Amino acid sequence: MAEEVHVGSGNRKSKLPRWQFVVTLIVVVVLAGGVGAWVRWYTANKEPQQSQVRERDLPAVVDDAQNLRAVGNLDEAKQKIDAGLNDPNTSNDIKYQLYIQQGSLALQAGSVTDAITSYEKAADLKMTYEIASVLGRAYTKAGDKATAISWYQKAIPLIPQEGNPLADADKEDMEEAIRSLGGQP
Numbered sequence: 059m060a061e062e063v064h065v066g067s068g069n070r071k072s073k074l075p076r077w078q079f080v081v082t083l084i085v086v087v088v089l090a091g092g093v094g095a096w097v098r099w100y101t102a103n104k105e106p107q108q109s110q111v112r113e114r115d116l117p118a119v120v121d122d123a124q125n126l127r128a129v130g131n132l133d134e135a136k137q138k139i140d141a142g143l144n145d146p147n148t149s150n151d152i153k154y155q156l157y158i159q160q161g162s163l164a165l166q167a168g169s170v171t172d173a174i175t176s177y178e179k180a181a182d183l184k185m186t187y188e189i190a191s192v193l194g195r196a197y198t199k200a201g202d203k204a205t206a207i208s209w210y211q212k213a214i215p216l217i218p219q220e221g222n223p224l225a226d227a228d229k230e231d232m233e234e235a236i237r238s239l240g241g242q243p
Contacts, residue, residue: 116155117152117155119138119139119141119142119148119152119156120142120152120155120156120159122138123135123138123139123142123156123159123163124159126138127159127162127163127166132163132166132167135159135163136160136163139156139159139160139163142156143156143157143160150183150184151183151184153180153183154180154183154184154189155180157176157177157179157180157183158176158177158180158188158189158192160176161173161174161175161176161177161180161192161196164176165196165199170196170199170200171200173196174193174196174197174200177189177192177193177196178193181193185212185216186216187213187216187217187218187228190209190210190212190213190216191209191210191213191228191232193209194206194207194209194210194213194232194235195235197209198235198239203239203240203241206235206239207236207239207240207241210232210235210236210239210241211232211236211241211243213232214229214232214233214243217229217232
């Protein structure tokens with residue numbers, strides 16, 4: 059005889075065989091998981107409201123190079139970057155981003171010197187917190203403490219403040235990097 063589970067309260071009791079109870083429980087859990095997954099999908103794919111902040115889309119050439127680099131297609135990424143940098147129609151903003159990708163590609167290939175060269179070209183086009191902090195890390199990796207400290211010091215006043223909940227943490231990171239190299243923030 060199948061074991062029964064008593065469900066309910068008071069005088070009314072329902073007798074369900076254990077297997078029916080377990081199947082019912084599994085169906086409820088699966089349905090709840092499906093509804094949760096649908097809500098996540100719907101939330102991620104609905105159009106953003108006017109008040110929501112959208113991340114800046116990368117230009118196609120930069121996005122392609124970044125994706126190729128991320129999956130290990132370094133030669134194709136290099137070709138994409140070089141084509142973008144050699145295109146006379148490429149804006150300085152896109153060249154800035156391409157030089158950052160070129161530097162990251164060089165680091166991935168093991169050439170800190172080439173990375174620094176690319177990052178400095180990006181810094182010549184536009185000085186931002188991103189490029190100053192990346193140059194600080196690259197010079198740290200190269201063993202040039204004085205230049206690394208200088209770049210970290212340049213990065214601190216460039217930290218975006220408005221709408222940046224990580225501004226204080228970024229500043230602390232830069233100051234700690236300077237101290238770790240023997241400098242004064």
